Amino acid sequence: MSTNIENINDTNISNDSNDSKPDKKLIIPSLGFQNTGAICYFNSLMQCILSSTHFLRFILNDNKDHRFLSFFQSICNDLWNSTFTTELLHSIGNFQPNQSSSEYFLMVMDALKWDRLFECRHKMVKECRSCGHKNESVDISYNVLIDNSLEEFMKSECDLENVLCDGCKVKSSYRQQQFIHSLSPVIVISLNKYFGKKLTHYPSTLVFGDTATYNLIGTIEHFGGLQGGHYIARVRRFETHDDGNHTIGYYIIDDTKVIPITEEIFYKSVPETYMLFYELNT
Ligand SMILES: [Zn+2]
Known part of the structure; x- marks a missing residue:
C-alpha cells in the first residue's frame, strides 16, 4: 500500500547507531507477562509496543522517566513470567481491569509522555x-481509528x-478530503470494533513516497x-545470537504463553485483529 505525505517526524528521535540492524541493547527477550487480573489487554499492548526498535531506543536514550526505565530493565533480566505489566499499571495509577x-x-501514552513517538497528523480540506x-485544518491522533x-x-474523500x-x-x-500530513516513527491503527466490521486484509508494509517504509511489527487480536473477552498479541522481534548475528523471530504471545510462529502466520490477516502497529524502517 503506497501514498505520499509531507513529513516524517524522525529527526527528533535520536539514533546512536548507523547500522540498520538494532544494536544489542535494543533487543529484548520474547517472554510472557503474568495476567494478575484481567490485564490481557495491557499485556498484549505492551508486547506490541516493546516490538518497536524506535520505542526501545526512545526509552534507553531519550526518555527521562526512570520509573519506566527501571521496569524495562527488569524485564530484560527476567527469565520467565514477568510481572512487568502489573507493576507498570500500578505505577501509572488509575488501574482498571478489562479495558480495551x-x-x-x-x-x-499520556501518563508516560510517549506521544511524539506515535503522532499522526491528517490534513482536512473542505471545498465548496x-x-x-x-x-483547511489539521487533526492530530495517536491511535488512528478506522471503520473498515x-x-x-x-486518504479519504466524502x-x-x-x-x-x-x-x-x-x-x-x-x-x-483528508490525507496524511505527517507521521512519527510508529503508527498505531485501531479498527473501530463498535462499527462491527472486520479488516479482511492488512499489508506487511505501508509505503509513503520514495523513502519511508513502515513495517508491521505487531497486531492485537480480540x-x-x-465489554470483555480476551486479547493476544502477534509480534515480530529482532533476536541476537551468541555469534552476534541477528535474525527476526515471530511469536503469538498470550499472557505467559509465548508460541513461535512462522513469518507466513504472522502476516496472515485474521478477522479477530483489531490493532496494528507499524514502525519506520531505518
Ligand atoms: Zn461557497
Whole structure:
C-alpha cells in the first residue's frame, strides 16, 4: 500500500547507531507477562509496543522517566513470567481491569509522555462546490481509528451537504478530503470494533513516497464481546545470537504463553485483529 505525505517526524528521535540492524541493547527477550487480573489487554499492548526498535531506543536514550526505565530493565533480566505489566499499571495509577487495548493505549501514552513517538497528523480540506471556498485544518491522533479499510487512513474523500459556506454565504455542497500530513516513527491503527466490521486484509508494509517504509511489527487480536473477552498479541522481534548475528523471530504471545510462529502466520490477516502497529524502517 503506497501514498505520499509531507513529513516524517524522525529527526527528533535520536539514533546512536548507523547500522540498520538494532544494536544489542535494543533487543529484548520474547517472554510472557503474568495476567494478575484481567490485564490481557495491557499485556498484549505492551508486547506490541516493546516490538518497536524506535520505542526501545526512545526509552534507553531519550526518555527521562526512570520509573519506566527501571521496569524495562527488569524485564530484560527476567527469565520467565514477568510481572512487568502489573507493576507498570500500578505505577501509572488509575488501574482498571478489562479495558480495551486501544482506549487504554491513549491513557498510557499520556501518563508516560510517549506521544511524539506515535503522532499522526491528517490534513482536512473542505471545498465548496459552488464558489470554491476552502477550509483547511489539521487533526492530530495517536491511535488512528478506522471503520473498515486502511485506505481510510491513507486518504479519504466524502461529500458534505447543507454546509453554510463562508464564501457564498448559502448552504452548499462541500467536498471533504483528508490525507496524511505527517507521521512519527510508529503508527498505531485501531479498527473501530463498535462499527462491527472486520479488516479482511492488512499489508506487511505501508509505503509513503520514495523513502519511508513502515513495517508491521505487531497486531492485537480480540476474542469475545465488547465489554470483555480476551486479547493476544502477534509480534515480530529482532533476536541476537551468541555469534552476534541477528535474525527476526515471530511469536503469538498470550499472557505467559509465548508460541513461535512462522513469518507466513504472522502476516496472515485474521478477522479477530483489531490493532496494528507499524514502525519506520531505518
Ligand atoms: Zn461557497
